[in-house]
Amino acid sequence: MSKVAVVTGGARGIGTAIAKRLAGDGLDIAILDVDVSQCAATVAALEALGSRALAITVNVADEASVAAAVTRISDELGPPLVLVNNAGVMRSRMAHRMSLAEWELVLDVNLRGAFLMSRELAPFMRAAKWGRIINLSSTGALGLVGGANYAAAKAGVQGLTKTLALELGPFNVTANAIAPGFVVTDMTRSMAQEVGVSVEEMEADMVKDIAVGRAGTPEDIAHAVAFFVDERSSFVSGQVLYVAGGPKT
Numbered sequence: 001m002s003k004v005a006v007v008t009g010g011a012r013g014i015g016t017a018i019a020k021r022l023a024g025d026g027l028d029i030a031i032l033d034v035d036v037s038q039c040a041a042t043v044a045a046l047e048a049l050g051s052r053a054l055a056i057t058v059n060v061a062d063e064a065s066v067a068a069a070v071t072r073i074s075d076e077l078g079p080p081l082v083l084v085n086n087a088g089v090m091r092s093r094m095a096h097r098m099s100l101a102e103w104e105l106v107l108d109v110n111l112r113g114a115f116l117m118s119r120e121l122a123p124f125m126r127a128a129k130w131g132r133i134i135n136l137s138s139t140g141a142l143g144l145v146g147g148a149n150y151a152a153a154k155a156g157v158q159g160l161t162k163t164l165a166l167e168l169g170p171f172n173v174t175a176n177a178i179a180p181g182f183v184v185t186d187m188t189r190s191m192a193q194e195v196g197v198s199v200e201e202m203e204a205d206m207v208k209d210i211a212v213g214r215a216g217t218p219e220d221i222a223h224a225v226a227f228f229v230d231e232r233s234s235f236v237s238g239q240v241l242y243v244a245g246g247p248k249t
Contacts, residue, residue, distance in 0.1 A: 002051070004080045005229070006030045006073060008060050008117060009087030011038040013185035014136070016045075017218030018084055018225050023051035025226060027082060030073045032058040034087075052077055060087045060113030070120040079124040082229055085114040085135045085157075090187060092194055095148040103149045110153035111160070118164055122173075131173035134228045135161045136221075139181045139244050154179070158240050165238030174237035176228045181244025182206040183216035211246030 005022045009015040010031030019029045023046045031039050031046075031053065039055035046053035054077055058069040073080050088110045091102040114135050125131025140147055141154035157177060164175035182188070184203060192202040203215050224243050227233055 001078060002026055002028045003082060004028045004030065004073065004077045005082035005084065006032060006070075006080045006117070006121065007084045007086055008032045008058070008113065010042060010055075011035065012042075013187065014180070014183065014218040014221050015084075015086045016042045017222040018086060019053075020045055020049065021219070021222035021226050022082070022084075022229065023049040023053070025229070026051075027229075028052040028077050029054070030069075030077055030080065031055045032060065032069055032087070034059060060085075060117060061108035063116055066113075066116045066120055070117075074124070079128060080121050081125055081128055081130060082132045083117055083121045083134070084225055085117055085133070087113055088136065088153075088187075090147065090150050090191065092146045092150075092191065094146055098148060106149035107153050107156075110150070111156040114157055114160060118160070118175075122164075122168060125168065125173045126171045129172045131168065131171070132229045133161070133164055133168070133173065133175040134225050135175070135177045137161070137177045137179040137240060139179050139242060139247060141179060161240065162238045169237055172234075174228065174234065176233075176237060177240045178221060178224050178228075179240055179242045179244070180221050181216055181242065181247055182210065183218060183221065185218060209247060210244070214245065216243065216245060 005027040007019045010019045011033040036055045036057040043053045056069045059065045137157045138154040144151045161177040189199045192199040
């Protein structure tokens with residue numbers, strides 16, 4: 001039986017690219033998202049690749065919602081042994097103007113969600129003596145003007161990742177993080193809209209500081225995830241891989 005992977009925030013963008021990449025590698029996929037109605041096209045694409053696919057509406061920041069989703073995955077697909085914590089949100093505002101609600105929302109989805117998902121799946125991995133946890137961080141973890149909440153959450157994801165690697169390593173479970181740089185997604189388009197520029201203008205400005213001279217794609221991130229899932233990366237754990245095209249700053 002194929003291994004089961006869980007991809008949070010899998011309805012679009014980077015999450016969809018990751019789900020398709022893992023399906024192409026022979027895994028069955030459970031997509032978790034806040035709006036399951038947006039997952040139909042992705043599920044169809046995964047099934048066309050020969051994978052069993054399941055989409056579930058989940059609020060990753062809600063303990064009961066996460067627990068119910070994991071139970072359903074286990075019942076319908078089998079024990080989930082690969083977890084990709086990709087779900088994330090941004091609420092951009094300078095720190096001195098940021099509301100507590102904006103701070104808490106971003107921390108809840110990006111960091112609390114990764115913790116809850118990891119906690120729920122860890123027993124399956126420990127029992128199987130095999131597992132993979134891949135958390136999506138960001139270059140923003142190094143500091144981000146207008147994104148104190150996002151930077152704090154993504155830095156926290158890196159600390160969580162390194163701790164999971166230490167705690168689960170004895171059970172042959174690896175935990176790693178990927179920190180994307182500038183990648184064009186729906187979130188990027190929302191950011192551009194917030195600051196009043198077109199996504200093309202934003203991309204042109206960002207690419208000036210990327211050594212390889214282009215923006216990232218969701219597939220770039222998906223390939224990195226596939227590396228960490230592969231058995232050949234079993235001696236790599238507790239690492240943060242910056243997939244950012246060689247940023248100059």
